[in-house]
Amino acid sequence: xxxxxxxxxxxxxxxxxxxxxxxxxxxxxxxxxxxxxxxxxxxxxxxxxxxxxxxxxxxxxxxxxxxxxxxxxxxxxxxxxxxxxxxxxxxxxxxxxxxxxxxxxxxxxxxxxxxxxxxxxxxxxxxxxxxxxxxxxxxxxxxxxxxxxxxxxxxxxxxxxxxxxxxxxxxxxxxxxxxxxxxxxxxxxxxxxxxxxxxxxxxxxxxxxxxxxxxxxxxxxxxxxxxxxxxxxxxxxxxxxxxxxxxxxxxxxxxxxxxxxxxxxxxxxxxxxxxxxxxxxxxxxxxxxxxxxxxxxxxxxxxxxxxxxxxxxxxxxxxxxxxxxxxxxxxxxxxxxxxxxxxxxxxxxxxxxxxxxxxxxxxxxxxxxxxxxxxxxxxxxxxxxxxxxxxxxxxxxxxxxxxxxxxxxxxxxxxxxxxxxxxxxxxxxxxxxxxxxxxxxxxxxxxxxxxxxxxxxxxxxxxxxxxxxxxxxxxxxxxxxxxxxxxxxxx
Numbered sequence: 001x002x003x004x005x006x007x008x009x010x011x012x013x014x015x016x017x018x019x020x021x022x023x024x025x026x027x028x029x030x031x032x033x034x035x036x037x038x039x040x041x042x043x044x045x046x047x048x049x050x051x052x053x054x055x056x057x058x059x060x061x062x063x064x065x066x067x068x069x070x071x072x073x074x075x076x077x078x079x080x081x082x083x084x085x086x087x088x089x090x091x092x093x094x095x096x097x098x099x100x101x102x103x104x105x106x107x108x109x110x111x112x113x114x115x116x117x118x119x120x121x122x123x124x125x126x127x128x129x130x131x132x133x134x135x136x137x138x139x140x141x142x143x144x145x146x147x148x149x150x151x152x153x154x155x156x157x158x159x160x161x162x163x164x165x166x167x168x169x170x171x172x173x174x175x176x177x178x179x180x181x182x183x184x185x186x187x188x189x190x191x192x193x194x195x196x197x198x199x200x201x202x203x204x205x206x207x208x209x210x211x212x213x214x215x216x217x218x219x220x221x222x223x224x225x226x227x228x229x230x231x232x233x234x235x236x237x238x239x240x241x242x243x244x245x246x247x248x249x250x251x252x253x254x255x256x257x258x259x260x261x262x263x264x265x266x267x268x269x270x271x272x273x274x275x276x277x278x279x280x281x282x283x284x285x286x287x288x289x290x291x292x293x294x295x296x297x298x299x300x301x302x303x304x305x306x307x308x309x310x311x312x313x314x315x316x317x318x319x320x321x322x323x324x325x326x327x328x329x330x331x332x333x334x335x336x337x338x339x340x341x342x343x344x345x346x347x348x349x350x351x352x353x354x355x356x357x358x359x360x361x362x363x364x365x366x367x368x369x370x371x372x373x374x375x376x377x378x379x380x381x382x383x384x385x386x387x388x389x390x391x392x393x394x395x396x397x398x399x400x401x402x403x404x405x406x407x408x409x410x411x412x413x414x415x416x417x418x419x420x421x422x423x424x425x426x427x428x429x430x431x432x433x434x435x436x437x438x439x440x441x442x443x444x445x446x447x448x449x450x451x452x453x454x455x456x457x458x459x460x461x462x463x464x465x466x467x468x469x470x471x472x473x474x475x476x477x478x479x480x481x482x483x484x485x486x487x488x489x490x491x
Contacts, residue, residue: 024043025246028044030164031165034106036104037080041250041251042088047092048070050066052091056088057087082105082193083193105253107182108247112262113341114295115257116198118175119133119346120173120174122342125342128345130173141167142193143180143194147162147199148161152201156245160242177346178258181350189367201243205262205263207220209240210273211240211280215237218269248281254291256294256357264302272323275324289325289326292327294329300337300340301339309461309490309491310461329476370390372388372469374457375388379452382445394440403467415432415434417433420455420456421454426481431446432444454479454481
């Protein structure tokens, strides 16, 4: 009897496929968030040369689109202001209906393991605030989550595995912590639905996330890299093909990115690579001005806390933000740990990325958007006085962007940590430093250096630091010199 039923079942399956309704990619589904007040892409497959009809419930509009010879179709539909839940109906003679759809803000969250790390943490590596975050997940029903399944392939894919999920303790616990905290912060400030698509893979290099064209444009020597890389190396473009191409039609507001640890080996090329990746992704999404916010790789000991390789990578991250418009970096100077490459304070990271978006893209005032960066140095009486960007003017009581007098334990900051100083001999020494309270400056000196020439601040793999603003933004690592660094100091 089973021998008769098996081929019969196969025939029935074939008949169902032949008469199947419109097929949609996984990223177009129930529970999704579509970008509000926009024209968004909807696409899928049906029989070749077939008319597909679409109806959107938020404005009761109807659309018609004809499939191509390959059966693929794409349509642009108009969305209205934030709200929902809504439905979309597709039909090529047989209806497919999607429900519980919201209109709001959509962001793509990508990178390697520090973006991948879920709210519930990795094995033996926790995320701070995980239990309370999961407990409160149901308070944010209009945050929706989509995780692109891992897929490494030499050829571009037209679909991926994944599904849109509502915010619950289980779904939030398994979702990217940086991505979720970013989206939750947007939701809290804007009061609109937030859709988050995360596509990430731990230990991956940036070359894997770019198209073959971009890698050729950069002159990437894949054969050389594959011979000289560590065990985490991924071939060029394989993640772009498998985990970006399937979602690049999905209309979104912008990107957040947390990657760079696996490119410390070729840090000299990283600024150009990051800038090209941003350009190429924006081109794929059809918006050359699309916001793109990157995350400073967090301090970690690597081959030695005092080595410089990570600082040089961060320096190139900063350079990349200056090479393309609508790009900025969230600082992580204070959240890194000596012994864990996956820093546990993902809440601070996600919120700092969100503050950039809230200030730059949504025009909100009162958020502590940009971290302090080096501005200038002046030498007075054998001491270097450092000034910073993104702080208030001296004695401006109406602007809270000033250095914090208190450390994380609530004690007055008597000495600022993390500074080095050098004279004309280019030999760096640990430096003493103190805040010049009313001027929002830092004074740096050392008994070993009578006439300062250069200053470095946490310009190494890992260093203790306590310099941040009253609103919690840490100063971005910097150096005032452009001297060549000996190889023995890098590795």
